[in-house]
Amino acid sequence: MNIVKNEPRMNTDEHRLPEGWNRNKLSELFIIRPQKKQVKEKLDDNDNVSFVPMECLNVYNKNVTLNQTRKLHEVYGGYTYFEDDDVLLAKITPCFENGKLGIVRKLKNGVGFGSSEFIVFRPKGKVIPEYLYYYLSQESFRQKGKAVMSGAVGHKRVPKDFINEYQLPFPESIREQKRIVAILDEAFASIDKAKANAEKNLANARDLFDSYLNNIFANPGDDWEEKRLNHISENLDSKRRPVTKRDRKKGIYPYYGASGIVDYVDDYIFDEELLLISEDGANLLARTYPIAFSIHGKAWVNNHAHVLKFTNSFTQKFVQEYLNHTRIDEYVSGMAQPKLNQRMLNQIPIFLPSIIEQKRIVDQLDNLSTETKNLESVYQQKIESLDELKKSILNKAFEGEL
Numbered sequence: 496m497n498i499v500k501n502e503p504r505m506n507t508d509e510h511r512l513p514e515g516w517n518r519n520k521l522s523e524l525f526i527i528r529p530q531k532k533q534v535k536e537k538l539d540d541n542d543n544v545s546f547v548p549m550e551c552l553n554v555y556n557k558n559v560t561l562n563q564t565r566k567l568h569e570v571y572g573g574y575t576y577f578e579d580d581d582v583l584l585a586k587i588t589p590c591f592e593n594g595k596l597g598i599v600r601k602l603k604n605g606v607g608f609g610s611s612e613f614i615v616f617r618p619k620g621k622v623i624p625e626y627l628y629y630y631l632s633q634e635s636f637r638q639k640g641k642a643v644m645s646g647a648v649g650h651k652r653v654p655k656d657f658i659n660e661y662q663l664p665f666p667e668s669i670r671e672q673k674r675i676v677a678i679l680d681e682a683f684a685s686i687d688k689a690k691a692n693a694e695k696n697l698a699n700a701r702d703l704f705d706s707y708l709n710n711i712f713a714n715p716g717d718d719w720e721e722k723r724l725n726h727i728s729e730n731l732d733s734k735r736r737p738v739t740k741r742d743r744k745k746g747i748y749p750y751y752g753a754s755g756i757v758d759y760v761d762d763y764i765f766d767e768e769l770l771l772i773s774e775d776g777a778n779l780l781a782r783t784y785p786i787a788f789s790i791h792g793k794a795w796v797n798n799h800a801h802v803l804k805f806t807n808s809f810t811q812k813f814v815q816e817y818l819n820h821t822r823i824d825e826y827v828s829g830m831a832q833p834k835l836n837q838r839m840l841n842q843i844p845i846f847l848p849s850i851i852e853q854k855r856i857v858d859q860l861d862n863l864s865t866e867t868k869n870l871e872s873v874y875q876q877k878i879e880s881l882d883e884l885k886k887s888i889l890n891k892a893f894e895g896e897l
Contacts, residue, residue: 515666515668517666518664519662519665521660521663524621525617526617527617528575539567540571543567544603544604545563545603545608547559548610549590549613553597554593554594559598559600575608577613578605579599580598582599582627583599586653587612588641591637598625625676626672630665630893634886643657675897679897686884704864712816712820712846720846723842724843727814727845727847728810730837738797746759747761748761748793750797752796754784755788766793768808769789770788770789770811772840773801775799775834787818788815
């Protein structure tokens with residue numbers, strides 16, 4: 496096979512190939528989207544085959560999740576066909592950019608059907624599936640594909656021509672391909688193990704902070720007093736005002752809603768330290784983000800967040816953490832659009848220690864929060880470094896440097 500040097504191609508890997516390597520179009524090395532009619536030659540309509548929806552295709556894991564089977568006649572018409580040892584690649588946004596990709600094996604009766612958004616690669620014998628899998632795992636490949644995607648927003652797809660014409664560099668020796676794959680398998684297994692440990696440590700650091708808070712609020716002291724929010728704060732809800740997107744003017748002042756900053760506008764309502772509490776019942780029940788958060792300085796607030804002013808910052812901080820670590824589901828009303836209205840907000844009981852004890856607890860929380868964030872930063876940097884190491888190893892692999 497001759498090395499392709501001057502053909503126009505959609506990727507631009509122009510570096511010199513190592514000795515014994517070649518470069519060819521994917522369409523010349525693989526059958527892309529094999530014809531499903533050949534299945535009828537080996538299976539009957541009522542035979543079971545594996546069914547693989549998009550969610551069964553993983554990221555940075557070559558194994559495809561197999562947990563469903565269907566009758567051949569149920570899937571033959573509207574789904575994509577593949578067989579054992581085929582490589583699947585998601586072609587639609589955001590699955591393509593996220594790297595959803597895998598090799599199918601141990602399919603029921605050796606056959607599978609799945610999402611119409613899969614691209615199927617069947618090796619012709621010159622490149623093994625694992626080699627292609629690792630090559631397509633590269634972020635550089637995904638970036639090139641993303642740049643030429645077409646279609647409506649939310650439904651963009653990688654063009655057929657991009658896949659067919661893409662030039663794959665590869666060792667002509669299958670033995671060399673297997674050697675590279677073996678190195679990548681071992682390296683990625685070690686990296687994944689280290690990353691899992693870092694992610695576990697990251698979760699533990701966050702759990703430590705939450706556990707400390709939960710312990711404080713679940714075990715109030717004998718001298719703690721039960722207070723209502725309207726007895727320890729001033730409600731400023733009457734001053735907040737929504738502004739439609741059409742009428743907003745861009746500026747430098749944060750515009751707050753139920754989940755935090757949603758925009759920046761050219762005017763402000765408040766200029767002080769305040770506590771905002773979400774009105775959004777869905778979040779109050781699911782806790783997808785903090786329900787209470789403090790703001791400082793000039794800001795605009797819409798009517799999706801209650802606005803409370805406290806006489807001192809210690810009480811505000813204490814109440815903020817108390818609400819974020821205490822269930823208040825019973826104060827949320829409404830079925831279609833549940834919310835925490837002002838009347839129910841005022842009924843929420845807050846167990847408060849003395850000002851001196853509030854200050855001591857808040858100071859401890861600040862110190863613990865600082866330590867937790869430092870640990871999170873260390874573990875997050877380690878995770879990012881491991882991801883970069885994967886990219887570096889992949890680059891070396893396909894430049895013949897392993």
